[in-house]
Amino acid sequence: DADVTQTPRNRITKTGKRIMLECSQTKGHDRMYWYRQDPGLGLRLIYYSFDVKDINKGEISDGYSVSRQAQAKFSLSLESAIPNQTALYFCATSEQHNSPLHFGNGTRLTVT
Amino acid sequence: AQSVTQPDIHITVSEGASLELRCNYSYGATPYLFWYVQSPGQGLQLLLKYFSGDTLVQGIKGFEAEFKRSQSSFNLRKPSVHWSDAAEYFCAVGARGGADGLTFGKGTHLIIQP
Numbered sequence: 001d002a003d004v005t006q007t008p009r010n011r012i013t014k015t016g017k018r019i020m021l022e023c024s025q026t027k028g029h030d031r032m033y034w035y036r037q038d039p040g041l042g043l044r045l046i047y048y049s050f051d052v053k054d055i056n057k058g059e060i061s062d063g064y065s066v067s068r069q070a071q072a073k074f075s076l077s078l079e080s081a082i083p084n085q086t087a088l089y090f091c092a093t094s095e096q097h098n099s100p101l102h103f104g105n106g107t108r109l110t111v112t
Numbered sequence: 113a114q115s116v117t118q119p120d121i122h123i124t125v126s127e128g129a130s131l132e133l134r135c136n137y138s139y140g141a142t143p144y145l146f147w148y149v150q151s152p153g154q155g156l157q158l159l160l161k162y163f164s165g166d167t168l169v170q171g172i173k174g175f176e177a178e179f180k181r182s183q184s185s186f187n188l189r190k191p192s193v194h195w196s197d198a199a200e201y202f203c204a205v206g207a208r209g210g211a212d213g214l215t216f217g218k219g220t221h222l223i224i225q226p
Contacts, residue, residue, distance in 0.1 A: 031212065041218055042218040056212070098212065101214060102158075103157075105155045
C-alpha cells in the first residue's frame with residue numbers, strides 16, 4: 001500500500017461546484033502539504049499543516065480551503081470550482097522542517 | 113523568498129550519453145536543495161538532497177549533484193543515461209529557518225533518443 005494516498009485519482013466537475021480532494025498517510029509525519037502542478041509552471045504550494053491545529057497558507061491559497069481532520073488526513077476543498085483550477089494536485093508529507101517531501105500519486109482535476 | 117530556475121524546459125540525450133540538468137537558486141543563505149523525478153502518471157520521487165557537508169551528493173538510480181555556492185547552482189548529472197530515465201525532473205529549494213514547504217523549479221523534460 002502507498003504511504004501517501006490521494007482520492008480520487010481523477011475528477012471532472014463543473015464550474016461552481018464544490019469539490020473535496022482527500023489525502024491520507026501512514027508515514028506518521030506531522031507535516032502535510034497540498035501542491036498544484038500546471039504544465040510549465042512546476043509545483044506551487046497551496047496550503048500546509050504542522051498538526052491538526054496549525055494550518056498555513058502557501059503561495060496560491062486563494063480559492064482553496066483545507067481541513068486537517070487528524071494527523072493522517074488532510075483534505076483540500078474548492079468551494080466553487082472554476083476552469084483555471086484545472087490541474088494536477090499533489091499531497092505530500094514530511095518528517096520535519098524542509099526535510100524531503102513524500103508525495104502521493106496525484107489527483108487530476110478538470111473543471112469544465 | 114527563495115526561488116529556483118531550471119533554464120532548460122526540454123533536453124534530448126542519446127541513450128548511453130552523459131547528462132547534466134541545470135538548476136540555479138536564489139536564497140540569502142545556504143539552502144536545503146533537492147532533485148525529484150516524475151514519471152508519467154506518477155508522483156514525485158526524491159533522487160537526492162543536499163543539507164550540508166560534502167558538496168557532491170550521490171542519489172538513487174546513478175544520479176549525482178554538486179552544490180556550488182559561488183554559482184548558486186545545484187546541477188544534476190548522470191554519466192550514462194538509460195531509456196528509463198525519460199521523465200520530468202524538478203529541482204527544489206527549502207529555506208533554513210524560514211517558511212515551511214519547498215519551492216520548486218518549473219521542471220526539465222528529459223527525452224532519451226535510442
